[in-house]
Amino acid sequence: MATYKKRGYKPKATKEKGETLDALEQDSTTAEVFNTLDEGANKAEDWVAGNQKGIFILIGVAAVIMLGYLGYNKFIAEPKAEEAMNEMYSSQKYFDEAVDGVGKDSLYNLALTGGGGKLGLTDIVDQYGTTPAGNLANYYAGMAYLNTKDYTNAVKYLGDFSTDDAVLGPIAKGGMGDAFVQLEQLPEALEYYEKAIAASTNDYTTPMYLLKAANVAQSLGKSDKALKYYMRIKSDFKTSDQAKNIDTFIGRAESSK
Incomplete structure (x- = not known):
């Protein structure tokens, strides 16, 4: 803040005249x-x-x-x-x-x-x-x-359902996969089984849709993908129902490569 100075006030002389000028310039800059x-x-x-x-x-x-x-x-x-x-x-x-x-x-x-x-x-x-x-x-x-075999409407309504639930989400996507299988649209069925797998990892829905995805992939001639899904069931869900005969499925996929 600018400092009030009485009329006739003169800055006290210092050893260097330049120091007084610097102080005046500084006051002027502050005021500006x-x-x-x-x-x-x-x-x-x-x-x-x-x-x-x-x-x-x-x-x-x-x-x-x-x-x-x-x-x-x-x-x-x-x-x-x-x-x-x-x-x-x-x-x-x-x-x-x-x-x-x-x-x-x-x-x-x-x-x-x-x-x-x-x-x-x-x-x-x-x-x-x-x-x-x-x-x-x-x-x-x-x-x-x-469940009443109206697969087109099943796809329509399940497709409009939205959820982050770890079980209902995969089941809705898997249900669409089931409907597409019945409509004989296997590429779409595989797509939605894979979405069901990606939606959540749990001991109930994941091995179920891994097996369905693998079987559809095998039907589409994608043995490498089928084998990958069968092997995941064997390694990650060995106590699941889907793992009971998994070696048979693995052998079938390996022989058709």
Whole structure:
């Protein structure tokens, strides 16, 4: 900060005259710096004063967007998600009973189309597709179609299902592989079995889809790839059901190379 000096003040003489001049120059430079800062601050204040209306509009728009987002989640998205889960209960119950093996086809169809005044899985996807329940309905619908041999719709709905779950993710991809096998589209089947393998490593889904991928690869004449998958089952999942006769599969792949 510049120092106030009385009128007529003279700097005290030193041994070197140049030192006094340097001190004066330093004071002058400091004053220039503060003047520059003051000018910059004044310009910033002038800009804010001249653009207040625009600034307040931007702040207002940002606030409206934030409040709108919070309001949407609180009053629209959350109630809709809860409503979808309530609709889902009946269809999921039909699906679970079908998996247990009692009247399978009719129960899968009830799960898909609905019953007792409740929506079916496909309707839930259509009406609540953006909710977690709507997403999960894609999985159940895809698996129901797979089990009722409607393989095209199985691929469609399973393909629309999204998850990071370590088991459901691979099963959805593997289900698409199964559907493509039935549609006799073996390259696509291999692709989705490999996606199922890559989606998660666990003792349940990984050896299952390794074996399916290897068998399809063998059918496509890709013996090297088949052998690689068989060998991984033998080395990494030796206690799995898929490993029980793995040496037979390995021998077949080696002989066809």
